[in-house]
Amino acid sequence: MEIWRWVFIGFLFLADFAVKIQPFKLGRSQPTERISGSAGDVLEDDPVGRLKVFVYELPRKYNKKILQKDPRCLNHMFAAEIYMHRFLLSSPVRTLNPEEADWFYTPVYTTCDLTANGLPLPFKSPRMMRSAIQLISSNWPYWNRTEGADHFFLVPHDFGACFHYQEEKAIERGILPLLQRATLVQTFGQRNHVCLKEGSITIPPYAPPQKMQTHLIPEKTPRSIFVYFRGLFYDVGNDPEGGYYARGARAAVWENFKDNPLFDISTEHPTTYYEDMQRAVFCLCPLGWAPWSPRLVEAVIFGCIPVIIADDIVLPFADAIPWEEIGVFVDEKDVPNLDTILTSIPPEVILRKQRLLANPSMKQAMLFPQPAQPGDAFHQVLNGLARKLPHDKGVYLKPDERVLNWTAGPVGDLKPW
Amino acid sequence: MKLSALHQSYLSRRSNSFRSSGPLDSSSDGGYKSPAAVFWIILHCLCCLISLVLGFRFSRLVFFLLFSTSSSNLYTPPFRSAVELAKTLDVHSVLSTNSVANNFRLPFPNKTASNSRVVVGRHGIRIRPWPHPDPVEVMKAHRILERVQKEQRLQFGVKDPRTIIAVTPTYVRTFQALHLTGVMHSLMVVPYDLVWIVVEAGGVSNETASLIEKSGLKTIHVGINQRMPNSWDERHKLESIMRLHALRIVREKKLDGIVMFADDSNMHSMELFDEIQNVKWFGAVSVGILATSANIDESSDRKEEEENPRMPIQGPACNASNMLAGWHTFNTLPFAGKSAVNIDDRLTVLPRKLEWSGFVLNSRLLWKDGEDKPDWIKDIDMLDGDVESPLGLITDPSVVEPLGSCGRQVLLWWLRVEARADSKFPPRWIIDPPLDITVPSKRTPWPDTPPELPVKEKPEMGIQEPIVKHTTKTRTSRSKHRSKRKHETRTDTQVSTKHSEQN
Numbered sequence: 001m002e003i004w005r006w007v008f009i010g011f012l013f014l015a016d017f018a019v020k021i022q023p024f025k026l027g028r029s030q031p032t033e034r035i036s037g038s039a040g041d042v043l044e045d046d047p048v049g050r051l052k053v054f055v056y057e058l059p060r061k062y063n064k065k066i067l068q069k070d071p072r073c074l075n076h077m078f079a080a081e082i083y084m085h086r087f088l089l090s091s092p093v094r095t096l097n098p099e100e101a102d103w104f105y106t107p108v109y110t111t112c113d114l115t116a117n118g119l120p121l122p123f124k125s126p127r128m129m130r131s132a133i134q135l136i137s138s139n140w141p142y143w144n145r146t147e148g149a150d151h152f153f154l155v156p157h158d159f160g161a162c163f164h165y166q167e168e169k170a171i172e173r174g175i176l177p178l179l180q181r182a183t184l185v186q187t188f189g190q191r192n193h194v195c196l197k198e199g200s201i202t203i204p205p206y207a208p209p210q211k212m213q214t215h216l217i218p219e220k221t222p223r224s225i226f227v228y229f230r231g232l233f234y235d236v237g238n239d240p241e242g243g244y245y246a247r248g249a250r251a252a253v254w255e256n257f258k259d260n261p262l263f264d265i266s267t268e269h270p271t272t273y274y275e276d277m278q279r280a281v282f283c284l285c286p287l288g289w290a291p292w293s294p295r296l297v298e299a300v301i302f303g304c305i306p307v308i309i310a311d312d313i314v315l316p317f318a319d320a321i322p323w324e325e326i327g328v329f330v331d332e333k334d335v336p337n338l339d340t341i342l343t344s345i346p347p348e349v350i351l352r353k354q355r356l357l358a359n360p361s362m363k364q365a366m367l368f369p370q371p372a373q374p375g376d377a378f379h380q381v382l383n384g385l386a387r388k389l390p391h392d393k394g395v396y397l398k399p400d401e402r403v404l405n406w407t408a409g410p411v412g413d414l415k416p417w
Numbered sequence: 418m419k420l421s422a423l424h425q426s427y428l429s430r431r432s433n434s435f436r437s438s439g440p441l442d443s444s445s446d447g448g449y450k451s452p453a454a455v456f457w458i459i460l461h462c463l464c465c466l467i468s469l470v471l472g473f474r475f476s477r478l479v480f481f482l483l484f485s486t487s488s489s490n491l492y493t494p495p496f497r498s499a500v501e502l503a504k505t506l507d508v509h510s511v512l513s514t515n516s517v518a519n520n521f522r523l524p525f526p527n528k529t530a531s532n533s534r535v536v537v538g539r540h541g542i543r544i545r546p547w548p549h550p551d552p553v554e555v556m557k558a559h560r561i562l563e564r565v566q567k568e569q570r571l572q573f574g575v576k577d578p579r580t581i582i583a584v585t586p587t588y589v590r591t592f593q594a595l596h597l598t599g600v601m602h603s604l605m606v607v608p609y610d611l612v613w614i615v616v617e618a619g620g621v622s623n624e625t626a627s628l629i630e631k632s633g634l635k636t637i638h639v640g641i642n643q644r645m646p647n648s649w650d651e652r653h654k655l656e657s658i659m660r661l662h663a664l665r666i667v668r669e670k671k672l673d674g675i676v677m678f679a680d681d682s683n684m685h686s687m688e689l690f691d692e693i694q695n696v697k698w699f700g701a702v703s704v705g706i707l708a709t710s711a712n713i714d715e716s717s718d719r720k721e722e723e724e725n726p727r728m729p730i731q732g733p734a735c736n737a738s739n740m741l742a743g744w745h746t747f748n749t750l751p752f753a754g755k756s757a758v759n760i761d762d763r764l765t766v767l768p769r770k771l772e773w774s775g776f777v778l779n780s781r782l783l784w785k786d787g788e789d790k791p792d793w794i795k796d797i798d799m800l801d802g803d804v805e806s807p808l809g810l811i812t813d814p815s816v817v818e819p820l821g822s823c824g825r826q827v828l829l830w831w832l833r834v835e836a837r838a839d840s841k842f843p844p845r846w847i848i849d850p851p852l853d854i855t856v857p858s859k860r861t862p863w864p865d866t867p868p869e870l871p872v873k874e875k876p877e878m879g880i881q882e883p884i885v886k887h888t889t890k891t892r893t894s895r896s897k898h899r900s901k902r903k904h905e906t907r908t909d910t911q912v913s914t915k916h917s918e919q920n
Contacts, residue, residue, distance in 0.1 A: 031572070167537050190535065220573035222566040226558045243539040251542040260550040262558045281565055311535045336545035343557040347564040354565070 032359040033352065037320045043361045044375055047382035048092045051389055054101035055088050056136050062108045062128070070114050077294050078111040078120060079206040080187075080377075081154040083368050085109075087378045103183075103385050104142055104151040108132040111157045122163040126176055126409065127417040129153070129163075133178050147403050148182040149395040152385060155179075156205065158290040160186035162195040165289070170195055177408035183388065185381055187292050189314025196314060201384040203377060204316040207297040209369045215274035226262040227342065228280035228304065229253070230273055231295075232288070233265075249309050250286050252335040260339060277302040281350065282328070282342055286310065297366045300326075305353050307342070309335060317365060317380050319387075326356050570608065575694040580610040580674030582667060582780055586659035587625060587681045588618035588645040591836040594628060594846055596682040601632045603685045609694070611635065612672060616659040618645040627845055637666060647838055648759050653769055656680075657804050660773060664797050668783045676780050678773040678807075682833055689828035692821050693777045698791055699811060700818040703732030703825070704775040706747055707832040708765050730827060731768065732775055733819035741819050746770045759838070766833040769805060774829060776807040777820070791816070 035043055063085065067073055073082060085107040088094055095101050110125035137143035143151065155161045161179050162170035171194050175184070180197075188195055189202040233254035235245040242251045257263040265284070270276065277283055283299040287310035296315065299306040306327040308315070315323045323329075330341055356362065364375040372378045397403065407414065583604055587597055604611055613636045617625050621640035629636050641662055646652055660678060667676060675693055679685060693700065706729045729747055736742040747768050749756070757764040782794045793813040800810070808814050821828050843849075 171537065192535075218573075220569060222569055224562060224566070226562060241539075242542055247535075248540040248542040252544065255542060255544045256548040260555075262550070262555060281562065332540075333543065336543050336548070339551065339554045339558075343554045343561065345561075347561055350561060350565065351568055354568075 031355060033355045035321060035326075035356060035359055035362055037318075037322045042320045042383055042387075043365050043380070045379075045383050045386075046374065047379055047386050050386040051093055051102045051382065052095040052100055053088055053091075053093050053103045053105055053382075053385075054095055054098040054142075055085075055105045055107060056140070058107060058132060058135065062132055066109045066112045070112060072114055072118050073109065073112040075208065076114075076118060076120075077205040077207070078156040078187075080156050080203060080368055081107075081109055081111060083206070083370065084154050084185075084378060084381070086370075087372050091372070091378075091382075093382060098140065098142055101142075102150065102389055102391070104136075106132055106136060106151060106153055108153075110155065110163070120157060122157055122165060124417065125157070125163045126173075126413040127415055129161075129176055130178060130413060131417040145397065146181070146391075146395050147397055148179065150391055152183040152185055152201075153179060155184055155186045156203070157186075158188065159195040160184060160188040160200070161197075167289070173410065176413075177405055180404060183385070187316075188290060189316075189318070190291050190310075191312040191314060193312075199388065201381060202314050202316045202318060203381060204297045204366045205292060205294045206368050207294050207301070207366075209367045212274060212298070212301050217275050217278050221279060223279055223281050225264045225276065225280035227257075227264065227282045227284060227307070227338075228276060229263075229265040229284035229286075230268065230270065230276075232267055235289075245289065246287050247311075247332055249332045249335055250288070252332075253284065253286060253309070253338065256336050257339065262339065274298070274302065277304050280304045282307050284309065285327075287313070296327075300357060300366050301363050303354060303357050305350065305357065307338075309338075316377075317384065320380060320383065321362070321365065326353055326362070328353075575691060578609045578694055580612060580672070581607060581690060581693070582612045582614065582672055582674045582676045583679040584614045584616070584660055584663040584676060585679050585681050586616045586618070586656045586663075589622050589624045590645075590838075591840045591842045592834065593625070593681070594842075597625070597628050599684065600679050600681050601629070601634075603687075604634060604679065605632055606687065607690045609690065610674075612637065612674065614639070614663045614666060616641065616663050618643055618655060618659060624845060637670075639663070639666065649757060649766060649833075652760065657773070661797060661800065661804060664783050667780050668785060668797060671784060672780050674780050675777055676783070677777045680772075680774050680831070683774050684830045684832070686828050688826070689821075692826070692828060695820060696777050696779060696818060698779050698782060698818070699794075699807075699816060700777045700820045701733045701824070702775055702777070702821045702829065703730050703745070703827045704772055705730055705827040705830040706768055707830050708747075708767060728827075731771055731831075732821075732827075733817065733824040735819055735823040739819075739823045741815060741817055744771060745824070760835045768831055768833075771806040771808065772831055773807055774831060776817075778807065778810075 034041060037043075063082075067082060073079060085105075088105055088107075098104070108128060110128050111120045111122075113121045113124055115121060133143065133148070153161070155163075157163060158165045159167065159170035161175045161184050162173050163176065164170040164173055174194050175197055184197055184200040185203055186196075186200055187203055187205045189200070190196055231250070232245070233250045234242050239245040242248065245251070253263075253265065257265065264276070264280070277298060281304065283295065283302075283304040283306055285293055285295045285299060285306045285308050287293070291310040291313040296306050296308070307330060308323075308327050309330050309332060311332050315321070315327075328342070328345065330338060334341060361375050364373065365377060365380050368377050583600075585597075585600060587593060604613060611634055613629070613632070613634050615625065615629055615636060615638045617638070617640045619640065620642060621638055626638060629638060639662070641659060643655060643658075645655060664676070666672075675696060677689075677693055689702065692702065708729070730745055731747055732745055733741050734743045734745050747770065749767055756767045782790060783797060784790070793811050793816055795810055795812060797810070804810060808817075811817075
């Protein structure tokens with residue numbers, strides 16, 4: 001009996017220690033609700049042991065040299081491609097034996113060619129990607145074995161693998177033909193759109209976790225702003241007449257609600273942007289030139305219910321996170337009635353959404369912390385890849401079968417990089 | 418994305434070259450010009466010419482007219498008309514954005530997938546017929562905010578909040594309404610249960626009672642028979658006696674909660690009420706002293722730059738380990754000889770060494786038979802004379818708990834401003850019956866009127882300046898019936914004033 005008592009005490013000790021590990025150092029004790037999406041309660045799943053990833057060793061010109069030329073790539077919203085590479089290099093899911101790998105990762109930083117302003121130019125990206133694929137297909141046999149069906153690539157640019165910032169051009173180009181069979185991990189997601197392939201994994205854009213951590217305010221600060229938004233409504237540089245930018249939705253928000261005291265909306269850049277979000281009940285996340293935006297990540301971290309105004313958008317980790325229960329979706333045609341829609345939500349529903357948002361695993365899943373922590377976005381990507389296993393029979397091609405057309409696409413893409 | 422928009426502008430030159438290659442390609446591909454293409458070109462030229470003549474983009478007007486019909490039909494009209502036109506056209510997917518007057522923006526039917534209801538291109542900006550806030554919606558939103566904040570308070574705020582017992586000594590004078598309304602409004606907003614004990618010098622009066630009952634709070638209004646004296650020293654002494662009287666009431670009624678002293682001319686922040694919930698037995702907060710300097714003429718130029726314009730603070734002082742080490746009190750030396758003695762002196766009014774309002778105590782300390790009452794509290798019934806500060810109520814000053822992050826937060830401000838002792842004001846600030854006495858002023862801003870005028874009657878009511886302004890107006894209109902209307906009492910005099918104003 002003595003020994004059982006000690007065992008019991010020892011178990012309590014361990015349990016106490018385990019509970020103390022806080023994922024996102026919030027130190028909050030708010031009652032939260034469990035999140036279960038269509039894939040189940042998978043946010044806290046551990047991908048280690050469920051899949052193996054082989055990371056190709058590409059020459060420095062594809063990744064390290066580009067980063068050296070412009071270190072700003074580490075801070076902009078497309079930085080997920082760089083951090084994913086770093087995570088995979090030191091992760092337990094990495095295997096050095098490609099024969100036992102389930103997935104293959106190609107570290108090529110296609111979104112790191114920046115202008116003076118810090119915006120990525122996508123014009124060389126198709127060539128860069130093509131050159132990387134040519135390299136791996138000639139140096140390793142694994143690409144040709146499946147024509148890329150068990151490879152995944154990170155393409156966090158505006159319209160994913162369509163590699164253009166303008167939607168019409170992106171649609172015209174379509175997804176790069178060589179990536180037709182690969183799994184794409186991208187931030188862009190819109191249903192029935194050319195640039196979203198079936199089986200892609202949508203991830204949140206990169207938002208700097210340290211910066212957001214330093215702007216947290218005490219949770220007892222009362223939420224006194226009803227609706228909050230900061231950003232452009234009209235893009236006078238590129239769309240002077242209005243109607244193109246955001247499909248007119250942002251302009252509609254401005255025109256209908258600019259004098260409404262409940263809507264704290266403006267184009268200013270306040271220094272208290274993060275603090276203000278923590279004092280708001282609803283944060284608008286309308287589309288811009290592309291439907292996704294870091295505002296969603298910021299709203300989730302700061303506990304502000306996201307109001308998503310983007311028709312047919314596919315949100316990050318949509319199979320794991322039940323966005324319908326967490327955010328409010330408003331059709332673009334219903335924007336003039338936004339105030340009625342928001343005030344007619346029953347308070348119990350609002351409180352439930354806030355409880356779901358307060359769940360630390362929810363906040364953790366939206367972040368890319370350095371070093372990686374359990375339950376963060378890196379792990380959710382791996383969970384998504386693990387859910388696609390085992391590969392079905394169609395993945396492996398017969399020795400003579402060729403599906404990809406290596407000369408498809410605009411002529412400019414075929415030039416070597 | 419905003420960013421892509423910005424770099425679109427950066428690359429406009431380059432992208433124009435891309436765009437312009439588009440239509441050239443398509444036309445060179447076809448090598449033919451369909452009649453509809455010619456029609457579009459002619460329309461384009463026509464729109465350009467019209468724009469040249471009119472001076473603004475003609476396309477914008479047409480677009481606006483099309484879209485301003487109704488909010489529900491905003492999306493469909495151009496789509497339909499464009500589709501009709503498109504039947505006669507070969508719609509190439511490279512009908513690009515550089516055609517200036519082409520505002521009938523066509524979507525790309527070939528490239529967008531068949532099931533998508535989202536099309537690329539220009540959309541109308543939907544504005545509802547009356548784009549202004551609806552008061553019903555605003556009220557609903559405020560209810561939602563209240564509910565959310567209540568939930569926040571339940572989760573993160575003080576657990577088991579105690580009742581606040583606010584003690585206010587007051588007396589009837591000109592500025593009483595000003596000061597007491599300020600305190601009243603602060604107390605009305607406090608989210609906890611509140612009992613307000615108002616002690617009045619000179620006995621209970623209707624004046625104070627009518628002010629207090631507007632608050633809707635639970636109030637205990639008592640009076641003491643002494644009148645408030647004229648000198649500040651005496652006044653402070655009597656206020657201490659009044660506060661002790663209130664503490665005796667707390668003891669008699671066995672009120673349970675936290676006693677705080679809300680003097681009627683202080684300013685309180687709401688964080689104060691949240692912070693004092695943390696007190697165990699006896700706590701102290703920092704009070705900011707807004708001692709006014711009435712000598713504006715001489716001191717403002719020189720002194721403000723030289724001396725530090727920092728606000729003096731009274732309150733607990735802590736050492737490095739956040740334990741109470743001493744007290745910050747008010748330095749009276751700079752004001753030696755220049756401080757106000759009587760209430761109506763126009764000099765700086767100084768606070769006491771430690772003001773009552775900076776202290777809070779648990780009401781159980783005052784009960785006769787408290788269970789675990791600490792032994793350092795003196796029995797109030799034993800005290801008779803005036804107690805300078807609440808530290809006189811306890812034997813051991815080191816037990817005081819410093820609140821507000823150890824005195825670093827200033828949660829309330831002290832100020833004493835009073836009117837002349839003989840200044841008069843209408844009872845309850847209601848002018849009834851309405852004035853029918855005109856008193857001409859001795860100096861008017863208008864040079865036309867003669868300077869000296871015989872004074873008709875000294876007014877019963879004491880509001881000097883406002884009446885004066887009105888009477889100068891009536892002087893020019895030569896009417897006797899000039900009244901400052903607060904009630905609509907007599908319609909005949911109203912009619913007569915209307916006539917007088919028209920004259």
